[in-house]
Amino acid sequence: MKNLDSVFAAYAIGWGVFFVFYLTIAKRTSNLRAELDRLKNSLPRAK
Amino acid sequence: MTKRIVLGAIAILLVLASAYASFFIAPEERTMGVIQRIFYFHVASAWAGFSAFLVCFIGNLLYVWKRAQKYDWLAVSGAEVGLAFTTVVLITGPIWAHPVWGIWWTWDARLTSTFVLWLLYVSYLLLRTLVEEPDRRALLSSLFGIFAFIDVPLVFGAIRWWRTQHPQPVIAGGQGSGLEPTMKAVFFFSAFAMHVFMAFLVAERYALEKMQTETDFLAREVEAQ
Numbered sequence: 163m164k165n166l167d168s169v170f171a172a173y174a175i176g177w178g179v180f181f182v183f184y185l186t187i188a189k190r191t192s193n194l195r196a197e198l199d200r201l202k203n204s205l206p207r208a209k
Numbered sequence: 210m211t212k213r214i215v216l217g218a219i220a221i222l223l224v225l226a227s228a229y230a231s232f233f234i235a236p237e238e239r240t241m242g243v244i245q246r247i248f249y250f251h252v253a254s255a256w257a258g259f260s261a262f263l264v265c266f267i268g269n270l271l272y273v274w275k276r277a278q279k280y281d282w283l284a285v286s287g288a289e290v291g292l293a294f295t296t297v298v299l300i301t302g303p304i305w306a307h308p309v310w311g312i313w314w315t316w317d318a319r320l321t322s323t324f325v326l327w328l329l330y331v332s333y334l335l336l337r338t339l340v341e342e343p344d345r346r347a348l349l350s351s352l353f354g355i356f357a358f359i360d361v362p363l364v365f366g367a368i369r370w371w372r373t374q375h376p377q378p379v380i381a382g383g384q385g386s387g388l389e390p391t392m393k394a395v396f397f398f399s400a401f402a403m404h405v406f407m408a409f410l411v412a413e414r415y416a417l418e419k420m421q422t423e424t425d426f427l428a429r430e431v432e433a434q
Binding site for chain 2: 166171172183187191194195197205
């Protein structure tokens, strides 16, 4: 089938963009959670 | 958290089903052939992107009116997610255009206004990195976001108001336009799936922004001790 490779390329690249975007959110969330835990632990010690 | 996981699972099932429908249920278009199947992904992503920018616009308006941080979180979430969807539109469009038009890109009204839309929301996110004080950042970016949203109806109307290289609308395009019933059903299902996926991404991004504010607050409290 003519142009089937272009169709697959469009879907693959498009979903790749969404996947990378979701990964950046997940990574930022995980880093923030670690930072939040660190801050929460340091707060009673500061008091 | 559990609600977001459920929403994510539903979104993944829906987009998988819509991909299956796009390839195996929708009939092949007579003149363009298999390449037309990009339509179900490209246009559905464009509609979901517009909706995400609408979320941003509503968040911006509500922030200017009520000055509550949660509206700023909503606005930035909508902007970032809308930008991801518009990026997909700007990538899949040329892949579809090249075999059909013989060119990857042309500066017609639809394509140019979509590119300008992408640039406007990149600027919106850049602006947020330049202002440190949270209330000032939220207000300035809200005002800019309200202005940026003006381009959304321009993108939507570009193929209705002006002659463009981009095809005329097949949905809500008036007399002489339209889609074969199965194609129409598959398209609306794909658009629905993309909207659920968009809602999931906005919810994830909103939770991140909320956590960022909590972290900043706690960091200031620890510093003050």
